[in-house]
Each structure stands twice: as structure tokens, then as C-alpha cells.
Amino acid sequence: MKLRKIIALVSLVVVIGGSIYGYLVYKDIFSENTAFSEDRVAIYIPTGATFNQVQDSVKPYIADMERFNMVADKKSYPQYVKSGKFILKRGMNSNDIINALRQPVPVNISFNNQETLERAIGRIAQQIEPDSLTLxxxxxxKTFLEENNFTEDNLLSMFIPNTYEFFWDTSAxxxxxxxxxxxxxxxxxxxxAKAERLNMTPLEVSSLAAIVHKETVKEDERPRVAxxxxxxLQKGMKLEADPTVIYAIKRQSGDFDQVIKRVLNKDLLTDxxxxxxxxxxxPPGPIAMPDISAIDAVLNAEKHNYIYFCASxxxxGYHEFAxxxxxxxxxxxxxxxWVQKLGIVR
Structure with a gap:
């Protein structure tokens, strides 16, 4: 009888102990383990990162790293670290966090209104993992340029301003x-077909579209300017576009941050x-990244007899045509x- 009582007592202790252990494990895995007030935070894990690097990245956002590490070990995460951008939501438990770190989310990148190839690439590099030099x-x-009929001068034409979806760790x-x-x-x-009817290549259209883009910010006026x-061009005249002179000055000086509001006669002699x-x-390439409305303005230019225009x-924002x-x-x-009255010298 005593033996039965002892066995029952031991069994009860084991059950209670197991229940307590199970509760503690459950608590470690499924209780809230975030330490940030925002609704969500983004975590960026670089290509080839180790679990130690992941720990450093998530530590500011985790309430209890021991619980996080325990769950990570149980789910074999340290052996299978993924790179990319990941989203942690406030109130996640350790299990949710590990699951989230296995599901990279895409990023939307954009790069409109860039004046040079280097700036366009730099803008992309700010939004994904590869740096600007690699990109x-x-x-x-050289092989890529030759195979696709590009040069470094006109390569900016390839960058069609839009929003593109990539994973953060996408290779260059x-x-x-x-x-x-x-x-x-x-x-x-x-x-x-429209470009061919204009007797122009897509690259030439882009170069002209960049001038149109710079000449007017008014989309409804761009077909007329084009x-x-x-x-x-049809009359064999020079384009005589002020934005190309401004670009030439900036390109020669290497200073694309300078602001030139007025083109002077001496500027027209820029070699x-x-x-x-x-x-x-x-020009041999676009003087800026033309947006789609400027490209389509050239392809669908307004039919008229105007040869000249100047700011109204x-x-x-609009122009007077003649x-x-x-x-x-x-x-x-x-x-x-009007310009002199405003005191605009340069």
C-alpha cells in the first residue's frame, strides 16, 4: 500500500513538474517578446550574415534575448539564416519573430528626376543592399553596353522612371x-513605330524627351514644346535649348548641385x-532622366507651326509660343x- 502511495506521489510530482516545465516552455515560445512602441520595424540582414549578426540586428527590438535564442535554437534558425528585409510587428512572440525572419519582404524602389547616371545608381543603392560602386x-x-547598343553617355535612357519591386538583397x-x-x-x-515615324531611335527620343522634361514641368504643355x-529638327535648325547649356556647364565643372536660373550669352559658347x-x-545622351510623360510627349507631339517659345x-510655369x-x-x-525686374542675374 505504501509503495502504491509512493508511486502515485512520484507520478504526481512528475506530472506537476512536467506541467510547470511545459508552461515555462510555452511562455518562452508564445509570450510577447518585442520591445518597441511602433506598430512595426524593419530589420535588414545582409547576405552571408551569421546568427551573431542577426542577434546584433534584432537586439534593440527584443525584450528577452534568452527566450529569442532558445526558440531560434529549437527551430534550427542559426543554421539557416536568410538575408533580406524583414518586418517585425509589435506584440510578436519569439516563435512569430523567428518565422518573420524566414520571410523576406520586397521593397519598392524608385529613382525619378535624376540628372546623371551616377545619381540614378546612387539613388537605387540607397534602397537595396548592393552599393553604388558595385551597381x-x-x-x-563594356560587354553589356555593346550587346544592348548603349554607351555610358546614353545609358541613363535605360532607366525608365517608375516604381519597381525587388527583394532588398537582390544582386547587382x-x-x-x-x-x-x-x-x-x-x-x-x-x-x-511612333519613333520610326519621327525618323528617330528610342535613344534619340529619350535625349529629346529629357530636354522637353527640363523645359517645362507642365505635363499638358510638353507635347507642344516637343x-x-x-x-x-525637320527644318535643319539647331535645337538651341537652354537646358542643354546648363547641363554642359554642370558637366564640365562636375558640380551638378549648382543652380543656374538664367543662361547668359557667354554660356552659349560652352564647348x-x-x-x-x-x-x-x-545631344549624345539625355541631360536628365525624362519621365514617361516627356517621352510620350515626343512620341505624340502636337502638330503646329511654332518654332520658338520662351517663359510666360x-x-x-508655362510658355509663350511663336x-x-x-x-x-x-x-x-x-x-x-520681367527677369531684370526680379533681379535674377544667374
Whole structure:
């Protein structure tokens, strides 16, 4: 009888002990283990990272690292660390956190309104893992340029401003492949046919579109401005676009941060293949990254007889257009008087 009581007592102790242990394990795994007030935080784990690096990355956001480490070991996470961007949500338990660290989330990257290839690539590098030097080396690879009929001067044309989805740890090569694919998709049969009717290549269209983009921020005016430049090309005239002079000055000085609000007569003498006051045709590459509306403005330019235009003094952001030089000179006279009144020298 005593033996039965002893066995029963031992069994009860074992059951109670097991229950307590089970409760503690359950608590370690499934109780809240975050330490941040935001709804969610992003964690970035670099390619080839070790579990120690993961610990360093998540430590500011974890309430109890011992519980986190225990669950990580039980789920064999240290042996299978994944790189990428991960999202932790407030109130997650250790099990949720480990599961989240196994599910990388995509990032949306954009790079519109960049004036140079280097700046476009730098903007991309701010949003994904590969650095700007690695990306620049891949994009300017000689074989890639030759196979795709690009040069370093016109490569910016390949960057169609949009929002693109990547995983944060996407390699530089895969970034290049996707953007090249998107460029080819953008230049579909319809756009190619329109370019051909203008007797222009897609690269020439992009170079002209960059000028149109710089000339006016008003999307509804861009087809009219594009029509002016196409008229000049058809008549064998130089484009004589002030934005190309500004770009030439910046390119020669290497200072793309300088602000030039007014082009002076001496600036028109700037010796550069980008200066359309000195050179015939479109520049050897875009003077900025044209957005899609500017490219389509060239492809769908307004049909008219205008040859000249200058900034309007009565419609901010817009321009006054003219067919004859005399009309243009009158418009220009009003504009220069207005600029002098404002005291704009450079």
C-alpha cells in the first residue's frame, strides 16, 4: 500500500513538474517578446550574415534575448539564416519573430528626376543592399553596353522612371537584368513605330524627351514644346535649348548641385557636345532622366507651326509660343524685362 502511495506521489510530482516545465516552455515560445512602441520595424540582414549578426540586428527590438535564442535554437534558425528585409510587428512572440525572419519582404524602389547616371545608381543603392560602386560597375560593363547598343553617355535612357519591386538583397546583376527587361518592355511595338515615324531611335527620343522634361514641368504643355523641337529638327535648325547649356556647364565643372536660373550669352559658347547652340541634332545622351510623360510627349507631339517659345510672364510655369522670329523677340523682350525686374542675374 505504501509503495502504491509512493508511486502515485512520484507520478504526481512528475506530472506537476512536467506541467510547470511545459508552461515555462510555452511562455518562452508564445509570450510577447518585442520591445518597441511602433506598430512595426524593419530589420535588414545582409547576405552571408551569421546568427551573431542577426542577434546584433534584432537586439534593440527584443525584450528577452534568452527566450529569442532558445526558440531560434529549437527551430534550427542559426543554421539557416536568410538575408533580406524583414518586418517585425509589435506584440510578436519569439516563435512569430523567428518565422518573420524566414520571410523576406520586397521593397519598392524608385529613382525619378535624376540628372546623371551616377545619381540614378546612387539613388537605387540607397534602397537595396548592393552599393553604388558595385551597381555602377555592373551597369557600365563594356560587354553589356555593346550587346544592348548603349554607351555610358546614353545609358541613363535605360532607366525608365517608375516604381519597381525587388527583394532588398537582390544582386547587382539581377537589378540590371530587370531594368533592362523593363526598358525593352516599355519600348513596345507601338512606341517603336511612333519613333520610326519621327525618323528617330528610342535613344534619340529619350535625349529629346529629357530636354522637353527640363523645359517645362507642365505635363499638358510638353507635347507642344516637343512639337517645337521636332519642327526645328525637320527644318535643319539647331535645337538651341537652354537646358542643354546648363547641363554642359554642370558637366564640365562636375558640380551638378549648382543652380543656374538664367543662361547668359557667354554660356552659349560652352564647348560641349551637349550644347545644342553649337551642335546639330539631339545631344549624345539625355541631360536628365525624362519621365514617361516627356517621352510620350515626343512620341505624340502636337502638330503646329511654332518654332520658338520662351517663359510666360503671365502664366507661371508655362510658355509663350511663336511662329516668327519677330513674334518671339517681342515675347523674349517682355520676359527679359520681367527677369531684370526680379533681379535674377544667374
Amino acid at each position: 555602377l560597375k555592373v551597369f557600365t560593363d 546583376l539581377k537589378v540590371r537584368e530587370k531594368l533592362a527587361k523593363e526598358y525593352r518592355r516599355f519600348w513596345n511595338e507601338e512606341r517603336l 512639337g517645337v523641337y521636332l519642327n526645328r 560641349s557636345p551637349y550644347n545644342t547652340y553649337k551642335n546639330q541634332g539631339v 510672364t503671365t502664366k507661371p 511662329v516668327t522670329a519677330a513674334q518671339h523677340q517681342e515675347n523674349a523682350r517682355k520676359y527679359h524685362a
